Amino acid sequence: MQITHLGHAAALVEVADRRILIDPGNFSAAWHAVTDLDAILVTHQHPDHVDPEHVGALIDNNPQAQVWVEPQVLKAVELPRGEGLAADSTVELGGVTIGAVGGWHAVIHRDIPQIGNVGLVISAEGEPTLFHPGDSLATVPSGIDVLAVPAYGPWAAMKETVDFVRAVGAPQGFPIHDGLLHERGFQLVLGRMNAMTPTEVRDLRDGTPWTPQA
Template structure:
């Protein structure tokens, strides 16, 4: 499996002959020029995961790509005139020939007075990659590569480390970093290295560079 990180939560996966783009949001760049996409998957409607304007243009340039969204995002894409498959936690489907399991359903709490939308996570390829969106839900499946949230208004470092340990992947790919300064990102990545579960490694993907994760 190959992965390309376009900053923050946007990741391109190339696996099983399919090209899947997850969570192209306003803090991610470089995905706009992608072609030959098979599907775009959106975990939830927060703009750092879901940039509707650039998404519409991307889909216009990739007309055979399927758009897959969770509850709470479907109304917005329908209003914009975009066709989408709406999925819910527990769904098991095939997207561009690759198995995808939908997990979670709830966004992590930011503050009791801050309303949050539904959030689904996507387990791709029977556990080959897990993108949790804005949640710390531990899936039932064994996970090979984890998209590990680095910084967020809803996240403490201790929570991210315990999530990393609970999922216990072979490799963690840090994502969701744009709420932190460059110094803060570096400190957090080092903590991930230092506190990783036994046998796991941390692979910080250079922005826009495709990396073979095995």
């Protein structure tokens, strides 16, 4: 498995000869020119996870890619094509299994309607298992080797994030959802995750592909 962080929640996962892009949102442009994708996955409808202005071109430029999105995305965002991926469902992509877990976005405020969110568990035989939770800390799947850790959002506090990372218990991880943090804030979160959880959390913001240990 090789993982490239393409800004905020976006990650390119290369595993079992498949190229999978997760959450191409509008806090980053690093994914705009990505091609040769086998799948495009979206955890929920917020624009920092699916950019309504540029996602259509991404899909058009990857005509062979399967597009699986949290079901509410199909009505909220205009896509050239796509299929709903509901919580507790699984799809196969060659030798890769993609499981959707959870179902709901974390509560931002009681006055803001809650929307759907699926966490994504990506696994392949002989490879580490990756969990990208989208915008929710409510679901803790078992057997996770690599965790994409939401570093900051208006829906989470550090105490919740620390407990989530501890509960998942993955040996390795990397921060995502960091688009609202300046450098000092990012380093604060990174330091706390490494000091207070069993997970070795790596900074992947330079865009260099990372190969987690099996």
